[in-house]
Amino acid sequence: MPAVPLLTALYGERDRPDALTVDGRACSYEELLGAAGAVARRAAGTKAFAVEATASLETVAAVVGGLLAGVPVVPIAPDAGSGEREHILRDSGAEPLTVDFAERADHTGPPAGDTALVLYTSGTTGPPKGVLISRAAIAADLDALAAAWQWTADDTLVHGLPLFHVHGLVLGVLGALRAGSRLVHTGRPTPAGYAAAGGTLYFGVPTVWQRVVRDEEAARALSGARLLVSGSAPLPAPVFEELRRLTGHEPVERYGMTETLITLSTRAAGERRPGVVGTPLPGIVTRVADAADGIGELQLKGPTLFDGYLGRPDATAASYTADGWFRTGDIAAIEPDGVHRIVGRASTDLIKSGGYRIGAGEVENALLAHPAVREAAVVGAPHADLGQQIVAYVVASGVTEAELTDFVAARLSAHKRPRAVRFLAELPRNAMGKPQKRLLPPL
CATH class of the missing domain: 3.30.300.30 (ANL, C-terminal domain)
Structure with a gap:
């Protein structure tokens, strides 16, 4: 998929000096595109490159530069230990790359390949595995979410999530660049930072929302938003109710994995209730396998799924059933109205x-x-x-x-x-x- 459709906002006519703000530093789309062009020029011809994914404009420029050049980007957590860092660099073959945001260059060449990101799993069942995420999967997912959440260029997205995960990076950065919405990354996801940002659309994980509802003044400041979105883990029902009481908003909950991106969500225009993650996004089909007592393993098919684990064909094959469904390892129930409820991981929950x-x-x-x-x-x-x-x-x-x-x-x-x-x-x-x-x- 060509770069222009994936990064729609960068090539549009709407620009502003604070189109993106990350940890207090702002830039326009034009400035971001110039810094990303310099990255793309340096990265051209490499197999992949790694970037320390701090909450910074440099990280955004690195990822956009990789997309321009068609070179896979491997984000590394800033607090990764030496052993984890060495494993990721060795496993991916990525070359570390530093970014100087002041360096600018044009880049107009066609992208080299479809793999956009190599995101590493948490390594709970062995060494972290590299998950191959394609440009096509990202585009399909972001378009589906834009429709589900009524996400447009008139929004201001606010979040403070890490930029080495799907939630903070794919949804929270590339989503804004595709929709054309202004982005305010607060550096850290503090209640005060969220309250001061004046956004219309907010992303958070349950820990963030728990902290927000404990700060009533900050929570009430979000009453002017259009939509609050929670993900990455189940939102406790008491936190859902407190958000409703303090902000006037019932949060949208969604479900996804690194390997699948986001596949289920409640809708901006639909009913939202605690403990459910909605229905499949367009193109996604689901089933609950080996169900007993109404619950079983959630399995998926759709255009947002990964292209496999880097260099691990056996692990890739094992993640699918014999008839081609991706095995999430999560236990779910599908209610009579088609809404999905995630019980938890089969191994622990x-x-x-x-x-x-x-x-x-x-x-x-x-x-x-x-x-x-x-x-x-x-x-x-x-x-x-x-x-x-x-x-x-x-x-x-x-x-x-x-x-x-x-x-x-x-x-x-x-x-x-x-x-x-x-x-x-x-x-x-x-x-x-x-x-x-x-x-x-x-x-």
């Missing part, structure tokens, strides 16, 4: 206890409804009689284990109550704010 299949997210939401509980993560632990027992890790004060157990049992079925509760000062989380259940301490 589907608990089989006493013959019941229990979604960890449902128990987490029940715990978070208690006023003393600030954070909660629920897992299944081996149990001689039940197979697995429900174990809750909570960040809370002024409440006992027995009180929380009884609180959950009063709201859910008795078999869904935690058998053990452990109190922590904080939950382990990754850069996107997702709880890392594999890092929870043992009982």
